[in-house]
Amino acid sequence: MKKIAVIGSGTMGNGIAHSFAQYGFDVALVDINSEALQRALQTIAVNLDKQVKKGTIDDQLKTDTLKRIITYTDLAEAVKDADLVIEAATENQDIKLELFKQLSSICKADTILASNTSSISITLIASVTKNPANVIGMHFMNPVPLMKLVEVIKGKETSAATTKIIMQLAKQLDKIPVEVNDAPGFVANRILMPMINEAIYTLHEGVSGVEEIDTVMKLGMAHLMGPLQLADFIGLDVCLAILNVLYTGFNNAKYAPCPLLVDMVTNKNLGMKTGSGFYKYTPGSKELVIADQFSKH
Numbered sequence: 001m002k003k004i005a006v007i008g009s010g011t012m013g014n015g016i017a018h019s020f021a022q023y024g025f026d027v028a029l030v031d032i033n034s035e036a037l038q039r040a041l042q043t044i045a046v047n048l049d050k051q052v053k054k055g056t057i058d059d060q061l062k063t064d065t066l067k068r069i070i071t072y073t074d075l076a077e078a079v080k081d082a083d084l085v086i087e088a089a090t091e092n093q094d095i096k097l098e099l100f101k102q103l104s105s106i107c108k109a110d111t112i113l114a115s116n117t118s119s120i121s122i123t124l125i126a127s128v129t130k131n132p133a134n135v136i137g138m139h140f141m142n143p144v145p146l147m148k149l150v151e152v153i154k155g156k157e158t159s160a161a162t163t164k165i166i167m168q169l170a171k172q173l174d175k176i177p178v179e180v181n182d183a184p185g186f187v188a189n190r191i192l193m194p195m196i197n198e199a200i201y202t203l204h205e206g207v208s209g210v211e212e213i214d215t216v217m218k219l220g221m222a223h224l225m226g227p228l229q230l231a232d233f234i235g236l237d238v239c240l241a242i243l244n245v246l247y248t249g250f251n252n253a254k255y256a257p258c259p260l261l262v263d264m265v266t267n268k269n270l271g272m273k274t275g276s277g278f279y280k281y282t283p284g285s286k287e288l289v290i291a292d293q294f295s296k297h
């Protein structure tokens with residue numbers, strides 16, 4: 001494994017590119033949106049600066065990491081000699097199926113095709129490719145450079161060899177991989193998203209306010225972040241997409257997304273990435289301020 005292509009340069013794509021480049025891999029980062037690529041490079045530089053300040057990397061490694069990342073808007077050009085492609089595009093089944101169909105015809109025959117999907121079936125994604133044995137889920141956590149877990153999802157046809165390579169690769173990035181089988185939401189989001197949805201229902205039904213709900217979960221359950229802040233951090237559009245996969249995948253009303261979540265996504269209040277969700281965000285400020293819609297004052 002030398003050359004890695006990362007598809008999608010949003011919240012997750014920039015972190016995945018950062019981590020691979022930091023550990024010496026050449027990374028082709030591709031997005032259909034050239035502004036997203038520019039933002040990703042800026043984010044990676046800022047995050048590397050934070051690592052330098054903390055003393056976890058030195059200036060030379062920061063420079064080398066940035067040099068190893070090349071950006072592309074042309075998919076075929078980006079993936080042509082990749083040993084591994086990690087797809088981190090928008091959580092939308094049609095987008096992913098179309099991408100994997102294309103990848104299957106433009107990549108080398110032995111390229112491993114991984115998806116960072118939070119919830120969509122790896123078996124389904126693999127079914128549109130020529131070699132489903134080479135398709136796997138490699139689900140990184142946000143923020144990728146800091147979070148240790150990688151959920152490795154085996155589709156029905158994923159080979160043992162592909163799984164072994166991806167498990168080893170995650171360890172090379174100083175991560176801890178956990179192998180799981182394919183089911184809607186896998187393990188992480190099958191458990192996390194119902195909790196986030198329930199927190200949004202609790203707010204929606206007026207049981208308590210944003211700050212109170214997050215404080216209960218932080219202090220009462222020893223969570224680092226309350227569920228509403230976490231939803232903002234993940235992206236409310238991503239949360240909604242995952243809940244819809246759980247809802248339709250299990251055909252069970254307990255996963256139905258809260259109407260407040262649906263409204264917020266419709267109104268483009270997507271959380272941190274749009275500057276407003278349950279909290280409002282000002283660039284450069286670390287202060288946690290409740291969004292006007294939920295403020296009691």
Ligand SMILES: NC(=O)c1ccc[n+]([C@@H]2O[C@H](COP(=O)([O-])OP(=O)(O)OC[C@H]3O[C@@H](n4cnc5c(N)ncnc54)[C@H](O)[C@@H]3O)[C@@H](O)[C@H]2O)c1
Binds near residue numbers: 030089116140141142
């Ligand atoms: N946000 C999280 O906390 C989180 C955590 C783990 C996994 N994920 C998963 O990672 C994936 C990406 O999520 P995100 O939060 O980074 O989304 P995002 O909205 O921040 O970024 C998605 C990017 O994909 C690009 N894109 C869309 N279609 C494309 C295509 N056909 N080719 C190339 N680029 C394309 C968009 O332009 C955008 O820049 C999703 O599958 C999501 O479920 C997200």
